[in-house]
Amino acid sequence: MTKMYLLLMVHVFAYCNGANILLAPLDVGYNSRVTNMIKIGDILQQRGHKINFLYTSELRNTKLFKMAGKKMADAVNRFNVITYKVPPEDPAVAEATDTMDWLDSFIGLSWSDIVKMYWPYTYPEHLNNAIQDMDTWKKLSEQSFDVIIADANNYFGRVLGGHFNVPVIVYSNWGPMGHDFIYPINPSYIPVDFTNPYLSDKMDIWERFLNTWEYLRFHYYAAVAQEMVKEVCLKFKHIKTAACDNIVDFPKTVSLVLMNRNDALHYPAPFMPHIISIDGYFLDKAKPLSGKFKDIVEKANNDGVIVVSLGSIFRKLPMDMAEAFAEALATMKQTVIWSYDGPKPKQLGDNTFVSEWIPQRDLLAHSKVKLFVQHCGISATFEALDSAVPNVGIPLIADQPYNCEKLANRVGSLKVIDPRNLTSEVLRSAMTEVLYNTTYEENAKKAAAIYHSQPISPKDKVAYWVEYVIRHKGAPHLRSQGANNLNIFQYYLLDIIGLFVVIACVISGIIIYFISFIVKKFIHSPKKDKAE
Numbered sequence: 001m002t003k004m005y006l007l008l009m010v011h012v013f014a015y016c017n018g019a020n021i022l023l024a025p026l027d028v029g030y031n032s033r034v035t036n037m038i039k040i041g042d043i044l045q046q047r048g049h050k051i052n053f054l055y056t057s058e059l060r061n062t063k064l065f066k067m068a069g070k071k072m073a074d075a076v077n078r079f080n081v082i083t084y085k086v087p088p089e090d091p092a093v094a095e096a097t098d099t100m101d102w103l104d105s106f107i108g109l110s111w112s113d114i115v116k117m118y119w120p121y122t123y124p125e126h127l128n129n130a131i132q133d134m135d136t137w138k139k140l141s142e143q144s145f146d147v148i149i150a151d152a153n154n155y156f157g158r159v160l161g162g163h164f165n166v167p168v169i170v171y172s173n174w175g176p177m178g179h180d181f182i183y184p185i186n187p188s189y190i191p192v193d194f195t196n197p198y199l200s201d202k203m204d205i206w207e208r209f210l211n212t213w214e215y216l217r218f219h220y221y222a223a224v225a226q227e228m229v230k231e232v233c234l235k236f237k238h239i240k241t242a243a244c245d246n247i248v249d250f251p252k253t254v255s256l257v258l259m260n261r262n263d264a265l266h267y268p269a270p271f272m273p274h275i276i277s278i279d280g281y282f283l284d285k286a287k288p289l290s291g292k293f294k295d296i297v298e299k300a301n302n303d304g305v306i307v308v309s310l311g312s313i314f315r316k317l318p319m320d321m322a323e324a325f326a327e328a329l330a331t332m333k334q335t336v337i338w339s340y341d342g343p344k345p346k347q348l349g350d351n352t353f354v355s356e357w358i359p360q361r362d363l364l365a366h367s368k369v370k371l372f373v374q375h376c377g378i379s380a381t382f383e384a385l386d387s388a389v390p391n392v393g394i395p396l397i398a399d400q401p402y403n404c405e406k407l408a409n410r411v412g413s414l415k416v417i418d419p420r421n422l423t424s425e426v427l428r429s430a431m432t433e434v435l436y437n438t439t440y441e442e443n444a445k446k447a448a449a450i451y452h453s454q455p456i457s458p459k460d461k462v463a464y465w466v467e468y469v470i471r472h473k474g475a476p477h478l479r480s481q482g483a484n485n486l487n488i489f490q491y492y493l494l495d496i497i498g499l500f501v502v503i504a505c506v507i508s509g510i511i512i513y514f515i516s517f518i519v520k521k522f523i524h525s526p527k528k529d530k531a532e
Contacts, residue, residue, distance in 0.1 A: 019050070019146040019470045020050045020145050021041075021052065021149060021466070022140075022145045022148045022160070024149070024154045024156060024160070025038075025150075025154065025171075027056045027154070031312050031313065032311070032312065035282070037171060039282045040171065040462060041053060043459050043462055043463055044466060051078070051080065052079065052080045054083075057085055058086060082136060082139050083136065084129060107419050108420055111193065111218055112218040112220075112221055119222065119225035120225045123228075126155070127155050127159070127229050127232050127233060128232050131236050132236070134238075147466065147470050148161050149258075150169070152257075155226075157170075158246045160243075161243075161246060162240065167473060168250075169258060170254055170258065171258050173378055174399040175259055175403075177402050186269075187208070187212045187215040191211060191402070192212075194399060195398075195401045195402075196405070197401035197402075199405060200267070200409040229247050230248055252479075252484045254274070255479075256465055259276060260278060262280060263277075265381070265385055265410060265411060266406060267406075276465050279458040280382035281461065283383065283386055283458075289359065289366060293358065297369075300334070300368055301334075303334045304334050304368045305334055305368050305369045305370065306336045306369075306370065306372075306373060307336075307389075308325070308329065308336060308372075309375075309380065310339070310374065315339065316341050316342035321419075324422055324423055325345070326349065327345075327347035328428040329351070329352045330347060330348065330349025330352060331349070331424075332351065332431060333351075334371070335353070337353050338355070339355060339357065364387040364389050371431060371435055372384050374392070374394070375393070375396055375400050376394075376400040376401070376414075377399070381407060388444045390440035391407055391434065392414065392417060392427070392430045393415070394416075394417045395416070413443045414440070415430045415433055
């Protein structure tokens with residue numbers, strides 16, 4: 001029996017070993033979404049699979065990709081990189097991005113407003129660029145892929161899966177938010193206004209009203225954007241119509257959703273079996289500090305170190321915001337290491353060391369680091385959770401308010417600052433509160449203990465489920481066919497409610513008729529006879 005079991009395991013491994021896998025990250029420049037997709041490829045390549053990496057021809061030329069380090073570049077170089085051409089960047093857009101002038105226009109917007117402004121113009125263009133490059137299409141057509149792993153917002157991955165009849169796995173970098181078309185969301189207790197850093201799963205009636213309104217707006221604008229993407233797809237004659245339909249019908253065909261989610265961080269919610277939490281699989285093991293960062297930390301006084309980073313996008317800040325940061329940091333007793341690539345603020349203190357790149361993961365794991373001032377990007381959020389470091393969160397756009405809310409309300413290890421009200425005094429006060437109120441540190445340690453209590457490593461979980469789909473050539477048995485085929489009236493039981501209302505009305509009508517009949521027959525009739 002044992003020999004048969006071993007033979008079966010060897011057969012399964014051999015069957016799935018050496019699969020041909022296509023990675024399709026979201027092509028909006030180099031950022032954490034791309035980094036995390038590369039790490040998925042690296043995990044799978046180490047298990048013997050062939051990894052094809054589909055991206056724009058400009059990826060290697062971006063400053064952030066070059067700054068990501070040799071390890072990331074080596075991982076991509078080991079892949080079979082398939083690129084497609086994109087138009088040159090508009091100089092005006094590049095300048096606005098470089099000076100961060102665009103940032104103010106996004107702060108404070110609801111997620112539905114961002115979807116309305118961004119998706120209908122960006123995603124159709126992304127798909128058009130990918131499909132119209134016939135050299136790229138030829139390379140893709142010549143291969144036989146076993147599975148496609150695509151970012152949840154990479155519609156080309158959906159098209160390729162539908163055209164070549166290949167199972168598609170979705171990677172949701174933002175966790176359980178923003179993708180209502182892949183899995184259902186109930187706005188009665190699941191926060192949908194992802195740009196509200198104070199909205200938890202405990203909402204009063206007014207918050208639930210606003211949350212439902214935001215859900216409906218997001219649902220509408222996202223549907224409009226998807227239809228626009230589909231129209232672009234239908235223009236190309238070399239693409240099957242069914243493949244274009246898969247842009248909108250994707251919930252009915254997706255095999256798995258690999259979701260950045262953990263029970264210590266996110267609120268409990270019911271998910272279908274094809275939704276797999278992969279728990280910050282992208283975290284590398286922290287390494288001992290070296291070089292100048294080792295010297296800075298070791299020379300810090302007993303008050304410790306504050307690490308400040310607003311992620312890859314916000315390495316530069318509007319000058320007024322940068323000055324507020326510098327002034328607040330200069331007042332702190334701690335040594336400060338600030339990841340910043342903009343002009344040097346005038347208020348920069350002697351205690352603050354500025355670098356355009358920092359070993360963030362390694363710094364947060366050091367015992368001398370007492371506080372992390374961050375933007376709550378998904379990578380930074382999981383790093384803070386894993387390292388049990390208390391935080392001050394300054395969420396700016398996209399998923400950042402959503403992640404800050406989880407660390408603030410769910411975990412209790414973070415103090416949120418509204419970036420619209422950011423001043424040096426507000427930042428100094430928040431940092432002081434988190435540093436000297438031990439509750440934040442205690443909560444961070446409790447959440448880290450829960451996070452580390454996992455039966456299987458996140459990297460092994462990623463590999464297992466991808467290979468699961470490969471072995472079974474898809475996973476439709478994990479996806480609810482019933483839920484995907486119900487219309488809006490059936491899904492929300494409006495037809496059943498309507499039926500109950502009709503039945504209640506009929507029964508009430510019958511009762512009223514009999515009561516009326518009895519009253520007329522036995523009460524009114526004798527009076528009438530007596531009068532005669």
